[in-house]
Amino acid sequence: MYDVVVAGVGIAGAFTLRTLSKNLKVVGIDKREKLGYPVECGELVPTKKEMKSLLPHLEDYSIFDIPEKYTSNRTKFLEFVIPNGKSVKVEFEMLVINRDRFISEIAEKSGHEIRNRTKILGYEPEEQKLNLRDLNRMKNYELKADVVVASDGANSRIAKSLGVWKYEIASAKQYVMTDVECDEDTVYMFVGSKIAPGGYAWIIPKGNGIANVGVGIRQSFISKDDSIHKILDRFVKEYPYSSRYLKRAEVICKIGAVAPVDKPIDKTVFNRTLLVGDSASMILSHVAAGIPVSMIAGDIAGRVVNDYFNGKADIEMYERIWREKLLDTMMNSYRIKQLWDKISITDEKICKYFKFIGKKDMAAILRSRIPVKLRIAEPFMPILNIVF
């Protein structure tokens, strides 16, 4: 019997393992052969300086001192491009991380046992029992632990077993491309019904002409005869405001993935089972960014579990602490996403609203703050939508 099972070793799982005491009997479980690989992510993390305004309730930001060996680029600006090609360029510093190396080294350095190629088939919460499949030996077995950390991502089997997997999910497709000719100091975000229905498309320069080029959409926003594959190809080959950077670009890797785009679930502790990261829909939903909150939530989970075994805290503390540190930002982000859905009914309306949304407002939105202008306009949006 283990003290702790960390079920899923992505960002949240790796940062839980990192903090869990070496005195505990811990195992990390993941279906992947190589942790973090393939990279199903844009790999963007705001710098420590930006994190201070994005997550203002933290006391310690040292977790965001990400060593250079894990980063491939440091960008200075974010350019937001609307359907008529006009753009707003905002100062916002971000790191493009090597997410696979980041996850695998953080997890391995924790010194805890890790079982790769082990798939979670199901979970029995009353018994804290995981039903697993060893993908090497093709054998099923069970594993019990005093504490189970559910960090198995957006498609969480554990959240499904607990009946809390009800959050809205966006689909994404991404290419890693070489010979991309964009400004490598700038991350590009594109919105519009042709290239990102219900979401956005991106070009994220990793340096040396390599970039993550992708699109995130919501199924309810796309027409029946369209698909995410067609949409990404349109973005790469036809859409004038993105394809100009990609004329000579070549695909070296393709991934498809999902991300929650909702508010966090109402309850994240069930007896001695804790949900951390995407499995609990911990995300900045207006941009589908979950790396920073998953890092912090994983760290909080690790600390609370250590205290639980030392007799200093009960597991419920996890719920209280992460809400205190992270919830405000995630709820603001969720409200921005809701406002965006009201604005982005058509491409025409996006362009009209953007006559009123300037650099300052975009800078606030990126930092999960709702600009005063939008707060005031919100109750009048049904009327504004008729006028526009």
Ligand SMILES: Cc1cc2nc3c(=O)[nH]c(=O)nc-3n(C[C@H](O)[C@H](O)[C@H](O)COP(=O)(O)OP(=O)(O)OC[C@H]3O[C@@H](n4cnc5c(N)ncnc54)[C@H](O)[C@@H]3O)c2cc1C
């Ligand atoms: C295309 C895309 C681009 C994104 N870009 C960004 C970005 O630039 N910046 C940002 O902040 N966020 C981004 N996100 C969101 C971000 O990737 C997630 O919010 C973050 O990775 C959540 O971490 P996590 O540990 O909860 O989940 P994950 O990192 O997904 O980890 C879950 C782990 O559980 C394992 N697992 C899942 N199911 C099982 C199972 N049945 N059995 C065993 N193991 C299992 C997986 O293999 C994985 O290792 C993006 C998401 C997508 C889809």
